Amino acid sequence: MRRTALLLLSIAMVAVVTAGCESSSPTRPATPPTPTAPPVPPPLQEAPAPYRAQLKTELAAGYFERGQMDVALQELGEAVKLDPRNP
Secondary structure (H helix, E strand, O other): OHHHHHHHHHHHHHHHHHHHOOOOOOOOOOOOOOOOOOOOOOOOOOOOHHHHHHHHHHHHHHHHHOOOHHHHHHHHHHHHHHOOOOO
């Protein structure tokens, strides 16, 4: 009796496991999603000349502190071209 119950239990477990392995794919194959184009970034806008001149001046100060006088003078020259009225 005990053997019969174990046999029936084993058969039931095999039936449950094999039922879970049944294929669940649809009848027609799934089509891959079409890739969408990435969003276009907004056009770059250039900062106003006085602001850029101020940034160049600050860069020049940093180069001066590091002892890179040639680069500092080059940055200051570009700052003067951008905003000649900046003291």
